[in-house]
Amino acid sequence: MSVEEEIKDIVSKIAHIDKSIITREGTFKEMKADSLDIVQALVAVEEKYDIEIPDEEAQKFTNFGDFVSFVEKEVAKKG
Amino acid sequence: MKPLQGKLALITGSGRGIGKATALKLASEGCDIVVNFFRRREAAEKTVEEIRALGVRAELVRANVGDPAKIAEMFDFVADKFGYLDIFISNAASGVGRPIFDIDEKAWNWTMDINAKALLLCAQRAVGLMAGRNGRIVSISSLGSKFVWPTYAAVGVSKAALEALTRYLAIEMAPHGICVNAVSASAVDTEALKFYIREGLVKDLKQTTPVGRMVTPEDVAGVVAFLCSDEAYMIRGQTIIVDGGTSVAPFAPMIQKGDG
Numbered sequence: 001m002s003v004e005e006e007i008k009d010i011v012s013k014i015a016h017i018d019k020s021i022i023t024r025e026g027t028f029k030e031m032k033a034d035s036l037d038i039v040q041a042l043v044a045v046e047e048k049y050d051i052e053i054p055d056e057e058a059q060k061f062t063n064f065g066d067f068v069s070f071v072e073k074e075v076a077k078k079g
Numbered sequence: 080m081k082p083l084q085g086k087l088a089l090i091t092g093s094g095r096g097i098g099k100a101t102a103l104k105l106a107s108e109g110c111d112i113v114v115n116f117f118r119r120r121e122a123a124e125k126t127v128e129e130i131r132a133l134g135v136r137a138e139l140v141r142a143n144v145g146d147p148a149k150i151a152e153m154f155d156f157v158a159d160k161f162g163y164l165d166i167f168i169s170n171a172a173s174g175v176g177r178p179i180f181d182i183d184e185k186a187w188n189w190t191m192d193i194n195a196k197a198l199l200l201c202a203q204r205a206v207g208l209m210a211g212r213n214g215r216i217v218s219i220s221s222l223g224s225k226f227v228w229p230t231y232a233a234v235g236v237s238k239a240a241l242e243a244l245t246r247y248l249a250i251e252m253a254p255h256g257i258c259v260n261a262v263s264a265s266a267v268d269t270e271a272l273k274f275y276i277r278e279g280l281v282k283d284l285k286q287t288t289p290v291g292r293m294v295t296p297e298d299v300a301g302v303v304a305f306l307c308s309d310e311a312y313m314i315r316g317q318t319i320i321v322d323g324g325t326s327v328a329p330f331a332p333m334i335q336k337g338d339g
Contacts, residue, residue, distance in 0.1 A: 036175050036185065036186055036189060039118070040185075040189075043143060052120070052141070054118060054119060054120040054121065055118040055119050056119065056120070056121050058118075
């Protein structure tokens, strides 16, 4: 499974939303994910890939795609 | 010699706000500091730099204190780096601001885990590192433990638990030579409060404090430092309120305006 698909799985489980409505262009607001869902998703993704996503970075995400791209870059750095 | 020279403090959530002010205050008294943070690395790294500039040792440890495994890792870090601990400040806080009927189990557990359970688990680990060192534990509470604020139910209840736990810890830890207290503040001028103001949940509070200004992180830090001093040795299990008089004169703003 790709990183994108794995993150979709995590977000859908935490925010109780259907995976099919999560798109790269979609925002958390559009997905009706609240701030706790977002923090818990960030933490779950950090633990899954053993990376760090500081709030300073997370605040720059304008949509789900930005989130996925950041994680993909961090995962690639780890080799 | 400074009063806390040679001592070590671990302060949760000390990258900013009250935790940072407390870290700088204790450092100014000669204390080495372990700064804990969770989400804001840049702020925490800056705090470490500011502490080191005061001529003491500072280390950084990332941990979500809502996660027991991360608490264990944080104390393992202190044990490995130093092997002892003199002061533990339970400051990290989080919470979900929602009306009662919108608080689901996830939101409730998140808030209670970080604000209340963390103190229990941290105190249990601190005891071993404080053996024979006249340790101090101070937890940071808020007036929301006693008073009702909009959307503050989950956090307010977690802070009430924190204060009750502080009393039990004070008694059960006294035989271990550890002195435990809490400091409770009203709305403090921090980034966390700015969130509540932005969301329209509280108004600008300058006018509602009898003293005429808001409580600052430094006001709270000063009282925390006092509770870590020898002079506070016989204060046990207390929650010291730092609120500029708000809680004893809740109607003061109305009276001052002449409509009370």
